[in-house]
Amino acid sequence: xxxxxxxxxxxxxxxxxxxxxxxxxxxxxxxxxxxxxxxxxxxxxxxxxxxxxxxxxxxxxxxxxxxxxxxxxxxxxxxxxxxxxxxxxxxxxxxxxxxxxxxxxxxxx
Amino acid sequence: xxxxxxxxxxxxxxxxxxxxxxxxxxxxxxxxxxxxxxxxxxxxxxxxxxxxxxxxxxxxxxxxxxxxxxxxxxxxxxxxxxxxxxxxxxxxxxxxxxxxxxxxxxxxxxxxxxxxxxxxxxxxxxxxxxxxxxxxxxxxxxxxxxxxxxxxxxxxxxxxxxxxxxxxxxxxxxxxxxxxxxxxxxxxxxxxxxxxxxxxxxxxxxxxxxxxxxxxxxxxxxxxxxxxxxxxxxxxxxxxxxxxxxxxxxxxxxxxxxxxxxxxxxxxxxxxxxx
Numbered sequence: 001x002x003x004x005x006x007x008x009x010x011x012x013x014x015x016x017x018x019x020x021x022x023x024x025x026x027x028x029x030x031x032x033x034x035x036x037x038x039x040x041x042x043x044x045x046x047x048x049x050x051x052x053x054x055x056x057x058x059x060x061x062x063x064x065x066x067x068x069x070x071x072x073x074x075x076x077x078x079x080x081x082x083x084x085x086x087x088x089x090x091x092x093x094x095x096x097x098x099x100x101x102x103x104x105x106x107x108x109x
Numbered sequence: 110x111x112x113x114x115x116x117x118x119x120x121x122x123x124x125x126x127x128x129x130x131x132x133x134x135x136x137x138x139x140x141x142x143x144x145x146x147x148x149x150x151x152x153x154x155x156x157x158x159x160x161x162x163x164x165x166x167x168x169x170x171x172x173x174x175x176x177x178x179x180x181x182x183x184x185x186x187x188x189x190x191x192x193x194x195x196x197x198x199x200x201x202x203x204x205x206x207x208x209x210x211x212x213x214x215x216x217x218x219x220x221x222x223x224x225x226x227x228x229x230x231x232x233x234x235x236x237x238x239x240x241x242x243x244x245x246x247x248x249x250x251x252x253x254x255x256x257x258x259x260x261x262x263x264x265x266x267x268x269x270x271x272x273x274x275x276x277x278x279x280x281x282x283x284x285x286x287x288x289x290x291x292x293x294x295x296x297x298x299x300x301x302x303x304x305x306x307x308x309x310x311x312x313x314x315x316x317x318x319x320x321x322x323x324x325x326x327x328x329x330x331x332x333x334x335x336x337x338x339x340x341x342x343x344x345x346x347x348x349x350x351x352x353x354x355x356x357x358x359x360x361x362x363x364x365x366x367x368x369x370x371x372x373x374x375x376x377x378x379x380x381x382x383x384x
Contacts, residue, residue, distance in 0.1 A: 024315065048318070059246035060163075062239065066334040069350065070313045072175060073242060075164040081172050083315035085323070085352060098116070098243050 024050040024083060029104060031063075031074070031096065032056040036104035045108050049084040051094075061102075065094035068106065113261030114268075116243050120236035121269025123343045124152075127232040129276025130299065130344075131225050134193075134292040136281050141222055148226035152233025159234060160241035176314035179235070183307035186231045189224040190300040191366050194293050196221050198370040295344070297366045302346020304362040305355040312352065320353035 025047050030037045034057060043049050053063045055074040063080060064071040070082040087108045096102035128145065135141035159166070159178075166174040244262060248254045283291050311317040328349040331338050341347035346359060 048315070048321075050315070059250045060242050062242075066332065069309065069348075072313070073163050073167065073239075075167065078164060078167060079172075080167060082313055083318075085312065085321040098246060100112075 024048040026050045026052065027106075028052045028054070030054045030056055031061055031102065034096070034099050034102045036094075036102060039104045041104070041106045043087070043106060043108055045089050046086045048086055049106075050081050051084060051106075052079055052081045054079040060098065062097035063094070064097040065092065067092040068094060071097065110257035110261035113244065113247065113258045114265040117240055117262045117265025118268050119265075119339070120240045121266055122272045123339065124232045124236040125269050125273030126276055126340060126343045127299070128229055129273040130280065130292070130295055131229050132273075132277040133280035133288070134296065135222060135225060136288070138222060144222040144226040145229055148229030149233050151226075151230040153237055155230060155234035156237030156241050159238040160245065163238070163242065170314070173314035173316065176310040176316070180307040180310040180314075182231050182235065183303045183310070186228050187300045187304045187307070187362060189227045190296050190303070191362075191369065193221050193224045193228075194296050194300075194366055195369045195373050196224075197289070197293065198374045293370070297363055298345040300366060301359045301362040302342070302344070305346045305348065305351070305359040308355050308358045309348075309352075312354065317354060320357065322353055323350045324353050324356055326350050 025043050027041045027043060027049060029041060029051065031053060041051070053072075053074055055061050055076055055078060058076060060076055061074045062071060063074050063082065068082075068084045068087075070084065072080050072082050074080045084106075087106075089108050092106040092108070094104050094106065128149065131148075132141075132145060135145070163175070166178055168174060170177045240262075244254075244258065247258055251258075280288070280292070280295075308317060312321055326349065331341070331347070331349065333339065333342050333347060333349045338347060338349065348355060351359075
């Protein structure tokens with residue numbers, strides 16, 4: 001009974017996460033040789049955003065942003081996604097928290 | 110070496126604040142050293158396991174496994190802290206005033222210690238898994254651990270532990286009759302902050318999307334990535350740009366703890382009516 005409830009909750013969470021992925025503005029960035037490619041992303045103001053990040057470095061990264069309020073471990077060779085709340089126009093910084101020289105920006109005109 | 114020092118210091122610092130508070134909360138309780146040590150040890154083992162399985166964990170819940178896991182353990186810590194505060198509100202005075210049977214007091218006391226040990230374990234696990242991943246990544250990249258990395262890590266660990274010690278020593282200088290009130294308040298704010306952090310993870314995973322507008326921005330005054338900002342973030346859940354949902358959850362957690370403490374607080378002693 002409890003297990004079934006947990007499964008149901010898990011399924012709901014999965015569906016909620018996938019449903020949300022559909023109406024967010026989707027952006028992609030790759031980590032390679034400790035550089036973000038592209039180093040500057042663009043998104044419209046006032047819309048939820050999904051940033052997909054693929055780690056092609058040879059070591060694990062922590063994709064993080066103080067400005068955008070997310071932090072996520074991205075193991076080698078995997079892709080992760082973080083969701084960002086709707087933004088005001090501005091220039092927002094993100095970085096690899098395990099390698100601070102790796103910096104990128106999200107520009108909202 | 111500097112990178113290792115900074116990362117290790119930052120994570121140990123954050124876990125150390127929580128461990129320092131728990132040490133002060135349990136000052137004078139029999140067997141607390143053992144419980145807190147067990148919590149730290151469990152946290153370190155847990156951190157290694159989480160680091161080991163991060164790849165698999167990330168793939169769960171449609172790629173939001175890390176967020177769901179973090180939100181889950183943070184919520185569990187909130188429940189443990191709430192339970193501790195409610196338990197203390199009920200039994201704290203009672204234990205002191207009535208000198209219950211020693212055996213019973215020890216058993217009851219250790220229940221509350223177990224809840225706090227879980228909180229210590231969760232704090233260490235969360236911060237520790239980042240340290241493990243980072244150090245492992247660096248070691249793998251340079252083809253093995255280096256002395257510089259080990260030295261940096263050790264210095265970071267020592268400096269971070271000093272913060273833990275300072276927190277503890279600072280709190281235990283508070284006179285005993287105020288200590289209960291101060292620690293209960295600290296724990297309530299700590300729990301509220303952790304609950305808001307759990308919501309932030311669910312927002313990052315787009316599982317919680319309602320009320321996600323930023324209510325205020327105090328990053329010009331105190332950034333939550335500065336050292337003081339981080340300390341306040343850990344202690345009372347300070348966030349420089351909170352969403353409405355985070356604020357609601359924060360306030361609701363605080364209110365719940367206060368109400369539960371009032372509801373379950375030791376009733377005033379009634380003498381049996383003799384007509």
